[in-house]
Amino acid sequence: MRVISSHRLSVSTFRYHSSHAAARVDHHPQPISLTTNFTSHLHTKKIARAVVDRSALLHTEKAEALISLIKSTSTKSHLLQIHAHLIRNSLFQHSIFFSPFLFRIALPPFRDLNYAKRVFSNFRKPDYFQYNVMIRAYGMSDSPEIGFQFYQEMLRFGVKPNSLTSSFVTSCCIKIWSLFGGLQIHARILRDGHQSDGRLLTTLMGFYSSKEKYSDACKLFDEMCKRDTIAWNVLISCYMRGKRTRDTLGVFDMMRSANDCQPDEVTCLMLLQACANLNALVFGEGVHRYCEEHGFDKAMNVRNALITMYSRCGCVEDAFEVFKGMAEKDVVSWTAMISGLASNGYGRDAIEAFREMQSAGVSPDDQTFTGVLSACSHSGLLDEGRMFFNSMSEEFGIPPNIHHYGCVVDLMGRAGMVNEAYNLINSMKVKPDATIWRTLLGACRIHRQADLGEQVIEHLIELKAQEAGDYVLLLNIYSSLGDWDKVMNVRKMMKDRGIQTNPACSTIEFGGEIHEFVANDSSHSRKTEIYEMLDEINQQLRMAGYVAEIVSELHNVGVEEKQIALSYHSEKLAIAFGVLSSPPGTSIRVAKDLRICVDCHNFAKMLSAVYNREVVIRDRNRFHHFREGRCSCNDYW
DNA sequence: TTAGGGTTAG
Incomplete structure (x- = not known):
């Protein structure tokens, strides 16, 4: 697609006011004259003063006055009136007026891209700044590919891009599916020596991240000579998107020990999400304290993220404390609380919260109903679930x-x-x-x-x-x-069909780290102690009446073999590590990526009584809170 | 001469 008319650069004596397309725009106002009934006399006077003496204009304070008027005009109609006046006085072809006008019309708040494109295509010889405006404006629009075309044309016409050009066109490439375009830009950045520009490299990191090239993004971060908070935040988002959630926790400490930048609200939001995913309660509490120290916890989004973090770490009481302390609660706060109560087995309380939410005048949305329905399913409330399912579309109009x-x-x-x-x-x-x-x-x-x-x-x-x-x-x-x-x-x-079983994995937080176990794991540095502890636990539990459930978890292998394999399930290893590494009386919190099996469920239930420890296991579907030989979900399911 | 980056909760 051609963006710009091909004859533009060859037209050297273009008379703007007589043939310019913009003069035919529907919204184009009447040109200003001193007798026009202008809405603002102030503007009229300023313009009139500025254009009285055209010959002296370009070098006088009157030009400055006109430029500052272009920059400060608060309504589009004024801006277009100034435009018309410039055309009538044959002033518009001068860059000192054209650049600020283009900037104003193309970018927020006015963002009239059609108008901008028309005036641009009739401009004699656009410079890099004017190209940058167009690339930036299209990069922010729904047609970022046109921004990329402007960039290509600029190179074709021999206009040299600067560091900002690369930044704007990279933003275009983030929006369009163009890995190749981005790679070309990166090569050009290196060629032009713009790689010392930290902001540009941050944008480029965002580009690689958007194309799922996380290691390339991280490599750029390593190459940056100076990193600010935003660059660190982009790194965290790369880790999160690239499923390297555990690595984000280390970034928080590195940022805090850096001299020139500190974690901000965005860092905390992402880290709270990471803690929620990792079941990293202790770390999450640290982020909470940091938010309080820096006043970030006043923000609604941070508080909502805290509710989710505590709920997903199985601490619904702490989630409720945050929730209670909020003077204002929006639909996200209520939904986070309802979902938190639901996943932790407090189905009736979740439904109660839903009723309170309505009394408080907050309207539910589709995600609120997901929370409410999951409360019903987690607590086996069949009739209530059906009732809510019907009412959501009938009463609330939510399909x-x-x-x-x-x-x-x-x-x-x-x-x-x-x-x-x-x-x-x-x-x-x-x-x-x-x-x-x-x-x-x-x-x-x-x-x-x-x-x-x-x-x-x-x-x-x-x-x-x-x-x-x-x-x-x-x-x-x-x-x-x-x-x-x-x-x-x-x-x-x-x-x-070549279907391979990926080993299930359990994690537990200890000493500021997330420790990961798979079944029969032998990679942990304290493996001997862990296996010894597990053997001891098994012995104690058997004495208390624990019998391994071996019917359905393994298939057609010898009973003894089954028992051995069951004893080293990943969650049992994680629990044994928890007993080993945390003081008596404290909770043991384990997250598992798949469903907990019946046998491990019995094992944890029994352990909670024999060792007098609260065990909280978050599996793929729900929480299991084991206390004094009982589980919050009553039985396995 | 002017202008720019990331993340937005459930």
């Missing part, structure tokens, strides 16, 4: 999305209504995703519905979304039914 359906499928599945749940999925107006099929597959596993489980797997295959975990669920169904032939079939199917 159910895939998450809402997911909660209802979960609710029905847990209640044993697997066929009804299957019918509901088939009747949905939205396309079922892998998650909803997995929810149903989980229900098939609970209720040993092998036939429906097979059908669900077919749907996952259709979506090309089947994972090892799905087949394991199916295996569990067959093995719990003792159907070893089918078990063999599924194993063969997995082998044929």
Whole structure:
């Protein structure tokens, strides 16, 4: 697409006022004359003074007055009137008027890109600044590709880009899918020697991050000679997007020990999210203190993030403290609290909070209903769940999305209504995703519905979304039914399709670090102590009556082999490490990326009584709070 | 001569 008319640069004696396209714009006002009924006499007088003596204008204070008028005009109509006047006096082709005018018309608050493009395409010989304005303006618009075209044209016409040009065009490339364009710009930055510009490199980091080239972004960060808070924040966001959440925690300490920059509100927001994901309560508390010390905790978004952090770390009481202390609560605050109560097993309180929210005059939105419905599903409140599901569209005009359906499928599945749940999925107006099929597959596993489980797997295959975990669920169904032939079939199917099981992983926070364990892990520096501790715990628990649950978790292997493998599940290793490394009486908090198994659930329940320790396990689906031999979710499910 | 970067909660 051509952006600019090709004849522009060859037209040397262009008479702007007679043929300029902008003069035909619909919104174009009448040209100013001294007799025009101008809305602002002040403006009229200033313009009149400035244009009286054209010959002297370019070098007088009158030109400055006119320029400052262009820069300060608060309404678009005034700006266009000044434009018209400049045209009438043949002044517009001079850069000293054209540049500030273009800047004003193209960028916020006026942002009239069509107008800007027309005046630009009729300008005799745009300089780098004027190109920069256009690239920047289009970079901020819905047509960033035009910004990139301006950049290409600028190079074609031999106008040398500066550091800001690269920054603006990089922003265009972030918005359009152009890895190659960005790489070209990077090469050009190196060629032109602009790599010492920290802000430009920060933008470039954002570019690599947006194209999922996180290691390239980090490399740029390493190459920066000076890093400010924003550069560090971009690094954190790269780690978060690149699933290197654990590395973000170290960045916080590095920033705090740096001399020239400190974590800001944005840093804290991202870190609170990281802590929520990592179940890193101690670290999250540290970020909370830092926010208080710096006054960031006054901000609504930080407080809302704190509610989520505490809830996701299993400390719903602390989440509630933050929530209670908020003078003003918006829909996000309420939803965070409702979801936090729901995932921690306080379904009735979540519903109560939902009612209070309405009394407080805050309207729920779709995410609030996800929280409310998940409260129902986590607490097995089938009737309430159905009631809320119906009322959300009927009373509140919020159509159910895939998450809402997911909660209802979960609710029905847990209640044993697997066929009804299957019918509901088939009747949905939205396309079922892998998650909803997995929810149903989980229900098939609970209720040993092998036939429906097979059908669900077919749907996952259709979506090309089947994972090892799905087949394991199916295996569990067959093995719990003792159907070893089918078990063999599924194993063969997995082998044929090249489906590999990724080891489940459990994490626990200790000493400012996140310690990670997989089953039978031997990588931890304290592995000998951990295994010894686990053996001791097993012995103690067996004396108290713990018997390993071995029916469904493994398949057709010898009983002894099963018992050995079960004893070294990742969550048991993490718990043993917790018993070993934390003082008696304190809570042990473990996060697991998949679902906790029945045996580990029994193990933790028993341990909470025998060792008198609170154990909090966050698995893929929910929290399990174990206290004095009981679990908050009553039983495994 | 002028102008610029990141993140936005559930």
